[in-house]
Amino acid sequence: xxDSVRExxxxxxxxxxxHMYLDAIRGDHADVAELVAxxxxxxxxxxLYQGEFVASGxxxxxxxxxDELERTIVEQRIDRVIVTSPDFTxxxxxxxxxLAGADVVVExxxxxxxxxxxxxxxxxxxxxxxxxxxxxxxxxxxxSALRELIQSGAIGDVTSVHFEWVLDTVHGADYFRRWxxxxxxxxxxxxxxxxxxxDLVNWWIDAAPxxxxxxxxxxxxxxxNAAARGLGARTPRxxxxxxxxxxxxxxxxxxxxxxxxxxxxxxxxxxxDVFDAGITIEDNLALLVDYDNGATMSYSLNxxxxxxxxxxxxxxxxxxxxxxxxxxxxxxxxxxxxxxVDPSATPLAASSGNLRPEGEHLLLQRHWEAAVEVxxxxxxxxxxxxxxxxxxxxxxxxxxxxxxxxxxxxxxxxAVSVGIAGNLSLATEAPVLIESxxx
Numbered sequence: 001x002x003d004s005v006r007e008x009x010x011x012x013x014x015x016x017x018x019h020m021y022l023d024a025i026r027g028d029h030a031d032v033a034e035l036v037a038x039x040x041x042x043x044x045x046x047x048l049y050q051g052e053f054v055a056s057g058x059x060x061x062x063x064x065x066x067d068e069l070e071r072t073i074v075e076q077r078i079d080r081v082i083v084t085s086p087d088f089t090x091x092x093x094x095x096x097x098x099l100a101g102a103d104v105v106v107e108x109x110x111x112x113x114x115x116x117x118x119x120x121x122x123x124x125x126x127x128x129x130x131x132x133x134x135x136x137x138x139x140x141x142x143x144s145a146l147r148e149l150i151q152s153g154a155i156g157d158v159t160s161v162h163f164e165w166v167l168d169t170v171h172g173a174d175y176f177r178r179w180x181x182x183x184x185x186x187x188x189x190x191x192x193x194x195x196x197x198x199d200l201v202n203w204w205i206d207a208a209p210x211x212x213x214x215x216x217x218x219x220x221x222x223x224x225n226a227a228a229r230g231l232g233a234r235t236p237r238x239x240x241x242x243x244x245x246x247x248x249x250x251x252x253x254x255x256x257x258x259x260x261x262x263x264x265x266x267x268x269x270x271x272x273d274v275f276d277a278g279i280t281i282e283d284n285l286a287l288l289v290d291y292d293n294g295a296t297m298s299y300s301l302n303x304x305x306x307x308x309x310x311x312x313x314x315x316x317x318x319x320x321x322x323x324x325x326x327x328x329x330x331x332x333x334x335x336x337x338x339x340x341v342d343p344s345a346t347p348l349a350a351s352s353g354n355l356r357p358e359g360e361h362l363l364l365q366r367h368w369e370a371a372v373e374v375x376x377x378x379x380x381x382x383x384x385x386x387x388x389x390x391x392x393x394x395x396x397x398x399x400x401x402x403x404x405x406x407x408x409x410x411x412x413x414x415a416v417s418v419g420i421a422g423n424l425s426l427a428t429e430a431p432v433l434i435e436s437x438x439x
Contacts, residue, residue, distance in 0.1 A: 005032075006031070006032055006033055006034045007032060007033050007034070007079040007080060007395075008034060008036045008076065008077055008078050008079045008080075009025065009033055009034065009035045009036065009037075009078065009079065009080050009081070009082060010035070010036065010037040010038065010039070010061075010064075010069075010072060010073065010076065010078045010080075010081045010082070010097075010102070011035060011037075011038045011039070011061075011081070011082040011084065012038070012039045012040075012066070012069070012081065012082070012083050012084065012085050012089075012093050013039075013040060013083065013084040013085030013086070013089075014038060014040040014042075014045045014046055014048075014049050014084075015040075015045065015084065015085075015258065016254070016255075016258060017084045017107055018049070018082075018084040020387060020391070021082050021084065021105075021391075022035070022049060022052075022053075024391045024395060025395075026053060026056055026058040028388075028391070029391065029392075029395040029396075030058075032395050032396060033395050034059075035061045036061055036062060036076050036078065037061050037062040037063070037064055037072050037076050037078065038061045038062075038063065038064075039063065039064045039065060039066055039068075039069070039072075041066065041266055042262050042265045042266050042268070043063075043265055044261060044262030044264075044265050045258055045262055046063060048257050048258060048262075062076065066093075069081075069093065069096055069097065069100065070096060070099075070100040073097060073100040073101055073102045074100060074101065078101075078102045079102060079103065080102055080103045080104065080105055081093070081097040081102045081103075081104050081105070082104075082105045082106075083097070083104060083105070083106040083107065084107050086179055086185055086186070087109055087111070087112050087180075087185065087186050087187060087191065087192055088112055088184065088185045088186070088187075090106055090107075090109070090110060090111045090112070090116065091111040091112075091115070091116030091117075091119045091120055092119075094106050094110070094111070094120050094123070094131060095119045095120050095122070095123035096123075098120075098123040098124060098126075098127040098129045098131070099123050099126060099127050101127070101129070102129065103129045103130045103131070103132075104129070104130070104131045104132070105131075105132045105134060105394055106131060106132070106133055106134070106412070107134055108133055108134060108135055108195050108196060108199070108412065108415065108416075109187065109191050109192060109195040109412070109415070109416045109419070110131070110133050110409070110412035110413065110415075110416055111416065112186065112187030112191050112192075112416070112420075113187065113420060114420055114437045114438060114439050117413055117416070117417075117420075117437075117439040118438065118439060120409070121409075121413075121439070124409060130408070130409070131408065131409040131412070132394060132406070132407065132408060133407045133408065133409065133411055133412030133415075134390060134394065134407070135196065135199045135200075135203075135390075135407045135411065135412075135415070136386045136387050136390045137196050137197075137199070137200055137386060138199070138200065138203055138386065138390075138403075138405045138407065139386030139387070139389040139390045139393075139405055140386035141376050141377045141378065141386070142323060142325060142360045142362060142376045143200060143204075143323075143386070144403055144405065145362055145374060145375075145376045145377070146204055146312070146314070146321060146323050146362060147203060147204050147403050147404075148403060149321055149362070149364060149374055150204055150205065150314060150316075150321065151206075151403070153318075154318065154319065154321070154364055154366065155314060155315070155316030155317075155318050155319045155320060155321050155364070155366070156316040156317030156318030156319065157293075157316055157317045158205045158207075158293070158295045158314055158315070158316050159294070159295055159296075159315050159316060159317060160295055160296050160297070160298075160314075160315045161201055161204075161205065161295060161296070161297040161298070161312065161313065161314050161315070162297070162298050162299075162311075162312070162313045163197060163201060163297060163298070163299045163300075163310070163311075163312045163313075164299075164300045164310060164311045164312075165193075165194070165197055165299075165300070165301050165302075165309075165310040166301075166302045166305035166307065166308060166309060166310065167193070167301070167302065167303045167304075167305060167308055168304075168305050168306060168307055168308035168328055168331050169244065169245070169304055169305070169306065169331050169339075170308075170328070170331050170339060171308055171328075172283070172302075172303035172304055172305065172308075173221070173245055173274045173303070173304070174247070175189060175192070175193070175281070175303060176221040176222075176274040176279055176281070176283070176303075177247060177270065177271055177272045177273075177274055178270060178272075179268070180192055180281065181272070181278075181279045181280070181281055182278075182279075182280055182281070183280040183281050183423075184280070186281065187416075187419060187420070187423065188280075188281040188282055188419070188423060189281055189282060189283075189285060189301060189303060190214070190282075190285060190287075190301075190418075190419035190422045190423055191416060191419040191420070191423070193301070194285070194299075194301055194418070194419055194422075195415040195416050195418075195419055196415075197299065197301075197310075198289075198299075198414075198415045198416075198418040198419065199407065199411060199412075199414070199415035200312075201289075201297055201299075202411070202414050202415060203404065203405075203407075203411070204312075204314065205291065205293065205295055205314070206293070206404075207291035207292055207293040207295060208291065208292045208414050208434075209289050209290070209291055209292075209414060209417060209418045209421075209434050210290045210291055210292050210433065210434055210435075211289070211290040211421075211431055211432065211433050211434065212287060212288070212289050212290075212418055212421035212422050212425055212431065212432050212434070213287065213288045213425050213430075213431040213432070214285065214286070214287045214288075214421075214422035214423070214425040214426050215285075215286050215287075215426070216282040216284050216285035216286060216301075216426060217282050217283075217284060218279060218280075218281070218282050218283055218284075219282075219283060219284045220283050220284070220303070220304040221274045221275060221279060221283050221303070221304065222274075222275060222276070222277070222279045223275060223276060223277040223278075223279075225275070226275035231275060234273050234275050234276065235273065236269075236272060236273055236276060237269065237271055237272060237273060244331070244333050244338075244339045245273070245274050245275070246271075246338075247270075247271040248271075248338070249270060249271050251338075255270065258270075259271075282426070283302070283303040283304055284301070284302055284303070285299075285300065285301040285422070286298075286299065286300045286301075287299040287300075287418070287422055288431075289418060306330060306331060307326065307328060307329050307330055307331070307356055308326075308327045308328040309324070309325045309326040309327045309328070310323075310324075310325050311323070311324045311325075318366055318367060319364065319365055319366035319367050319369070320364075320365050321362070321363065321364055321365075321374075322361075322362070322363045322365075323360070323361070323362045323363075324360065324361050325359075325360045326356055326357065326358050326359055326360070327358065328358065329354060329356035329357055329358050330354075330356065360376055361373060362374040362376055389405075390405075393405065393406050413439055417434050417437060417439055418434075420437060420439075421433075421434055421437060424437075
């Protein structure tokens with residue numbers, strides 16, 4: 001394709017998540033997209049990505065400040081805006097982009113509260129422009145395989161779902177270091193992380209959530225829990241050699257370049273102590289969710305597990321489907337006292353007695369039959385092999401496929417409404433009807 005038919009993009013927020021989109025625009029999807037403008041409150045991160053664009057021979061986008069968003073969309077004839085900024089900013093950037101005349105691609109969650117949903121809905125109605133919410137887990141082959149299995153009718157009509165997701169002390173702990181630790185910024189893990197999971201269930205069983213009851217709390221991380229377990233004095237950042245909860249930004253080339261080297265611009269600290277005071281999000285959560293098709297889900301999320309992955313069991317009138325995914329079988333500490341982040345560096349072979357090898361299995365067991373394993377195709381890219389497929393759909397504006405994977409505004413609302421209702425349930429200790437949110 002020629003430049004005249006390439007869509008013109010702007011991007012807001014150049015943290016680590018932006019990397020996927022920036023690579024796609026100057027790589028596999030350069031024939032259909034060009035980035036003409038970008039913005040971040042931290043100029044150092046823009047400098048980093050600019051260097052990568054220059055090195056690859058890609059034209060450098062125009063810089064703009066957040067308050068110049070509308071003018072930039074008009075003057076630069078922007079077709080779409082990609083929003084990869086912190087969650088609490090999504091509603092503002094999405095609605096302003098729509099009203100200024102651009103479509104929007106927004107990272108999940110679409111926003112963190114009901115007010116934000118109403119703001120975006122109003123902007124869609126007034127502008128006539130569209131919003132794509134990027135749920136990359138839909139595109140992971142294992143999750144697509146479960147969707148296809150349920151859609152085929154193999155287990156009949158869905159009656160209930162049990163979904164357990166465990167984040168380990170590398171990945172889970174990281175939410176308690178960053179801006180996510182403040183619920184006003186992220187909505188907590190029920191919004192920032194679990195909106196992925198709630199979207200999967202909505203999509204798997206082709207249903208909308210109706211009522212939510214939640215329970216949970218901060219039971220492992222935070223200053224009070226550290227004191228109760230006798231962990232001793234802590235410092236706001238690095239807590240000393242041999243502490244497996246320390247994140248050494250200087251030891252990671254990418255994190256150092258994105259965050260440590262740029263702290264002097266905005267004061268954002270990426271490696272705060274997970275046992276610090278002032279953490280307002282939960283690390284243990286449990287939900288009961290009722291759906292409009294009569295099914296019920298029991299859901300649990302733990303953010304300090306010794307392994308990482310998830311299990312989902314779907315019961316139907318003809319049988320049961322079970323998906324188990326082990327993304328990291330153990331968090332190990334090396335001889336230097338530092339956590340081994342890459343499990344491939346110290347593989348846990350089954351022959352060594354490891355009872356939790358990394359992998360994924362999808363089982364189907366119909367009534368009065370033996371269980372059978374359902375093959376899972378290989379994926380491409382990160383997030384369980386789903387990112388490459390997602391990017392293809394996003395940049396080529398694919399809106400339908402046989403599995404219904406492309407997600408629009410309504411899907412983003414359904415996913416985040418479970419977390420919004422869950423947070424309200426935590427506060428009131430009562431079940432919450434989705435319709436009461438006014439979204």
